[in-house]
Amino acid sequence: MKDDATFHDAKLQELAQRLGTRAAERLDVERTAQAVVTRLHAEARAPARPSVWSQPAWLKIAAALVIVVGAGAVARGVRQAPSGAAGSVETVDLSDMSAPQLRALLESVGQPGTQEPVSSQDVGLEDLSPAQLRTLLASLDIQT
Amino acid sequence: MPPAEPLAAVPSPTDAALITAWQGGDEQAAAELVRRHARALARFLAGAGAPEPDLDDVVQETFIRAFRAVGTFRGQCRFRTWLLTIGGNVLKDAHRRAKRTRVVPLADDLRSTDGDPHERAVAAEAERRLGDGLGRLTRMQREVFLLRAQQGLEYDEIAAALGTTPGAARVHYHHAVRRLKECLT
Numbered sequence: 001m002k003d004d005a006t007f008h009d010a011k012l013q014e015l016a017q018r019l020g021t022r023a024a025e026r027l028d029v030e031r032t033a034q035a036v037v038t039r040l041h042a043e044a045r046a047p048a049r050p051s052v053w054s055q056p057a058w059l060k061i062a063a064a065l066v067i068v069v070g071a072g073a074v075a076r077g078v079r080q081a082p083s084g085a086a087g088s089v090e091t092v093d094l095s096d097m098s099a100p101q102l103r104a105l106l107e108s109v110g111q112p113g114t115q116e117p118v119s120s121q122d123v124g125l126e127d128l129s130p131a132q133l134r135t136l137l138a139s140l141d142i143q144t
Numbered sequence: 145m146p147p148a149e150p151l152a153a154v155p156s157p158t159d160a161a162l163i164t165a166w167q168g169g170d171e172q173a174a175a176e177l178v179r180r181h182a183r184a185l186a187r188f189l190a191g192a193g194a195p196e197p198d199l200d201d202v203v204q205e206t207f208i209r210a211f212r213a214v215g216t217f218r219g220q221c222r223f224r225t226w227l228l229t230i231g232g233n234v235l236k237d238a239h240r241r242a243k244r245t246r247v248v249p250l251a252d253d254l255r256s257t258d259g260d261p262h263e264r265a266v267a268a269e270a271e272r273r274l275g276d277g278l279g280r281l282t283r284m285q286r287e288v289f290l291l292r293a294q295q296g297l298e299y300d301e302i303a304a305a306l307g308t309t310p311g312a313a314r315v316h317y318h319h320a321v322r323r324l325k326e327c328l329t
Binding site for chain 1: 207275290324
């Protein structure tokens with residue numbers, strides 16, 4: 001069995017070494033060398049033609065698109081974040097509330113706002129615009 | 145008149161020296177590299193399935209691509225080995241374009257007049273089967289097999305050229321041999 005395997009290995013090796021030999025022998029190496037040199041020479045003399053994707057205009061457009069799309073995605077993410085957070089707050093259904101709870105709610109709504117009223121002392125004459133000053137002076141004239 | 149000194153044998157320039165000369169604009173250095181490696185490349189390409197009528201074109205295209213990209217050659221393997229792997233890429237592209245199957249040079253083998261006609265026919269049939277078997281291998285298996293069995297390269301060299309490990313190259317080779325033996329029996 002081992003002899004058979006060795007025989008096949010040797011046969012395969014011999015065949016592989018022979019493979020393509022005749023075709024390679026028929027190759028006119030000198031002609032191929034001259035053809036390659038001619039092509040290289042022609043390429044060297046031809047003006048370099050950059051590929052479509054290496055042109056600066058395409059690169060600029062592609063870069064601008066990436067920036068616009070990226071900025072859009074970031075802006076959308078920022079805008080969606082607060083609304084998403086608000087969306088997670090549970091809404092309260094009034095029908096689920098008990099009578100005492102409803103009463104407490106009505107009382108809290110009926111009370112004046114928690115914001116402190118602006119004191120007249122907080123506002124000086126220097127804070128008024130010329131038009132407001134004129135109006136104020138006119139009202140004082142009327143009163144006097 | 146002093147006696148003429150015997151001419152010292154001029155060592156032929158190495159591949160590296162020719163590559164450097166080509167990069168410096170010496171077109172004859174490129175021509176010398178083609179002369180040096182064209183037959184080995186043609187043998188590899190024919191073994192890998194290049195149809196003989198297209199062989200010259202594929203060889204030329206391989207050299208052109210190699211000279212264009214020679215700046216990327218870092219000496220990780222010999223220039224010839226690197227050239228053979230580029231040839232494999234060129235052949236793959238050519239096959240993709242042409243959608244052609246391998247042309248087996250059976251008729252040429254039979255036209256040969258030396259040796260016993262029966263032996264020639266048997267050898268040609270074995271070669272045809274090997275060609276068919278190679279066509280059924282994966283590209284990696286086929287290239288590893290050819291680089292090892294046809295070109296006689298070591299696994300380290302094959303691995304460096306094909307971007308794999310010597311162990312993986314060995315495995316590809318053994319898979320290739322197993323499948324090719326099946327084709328020959």
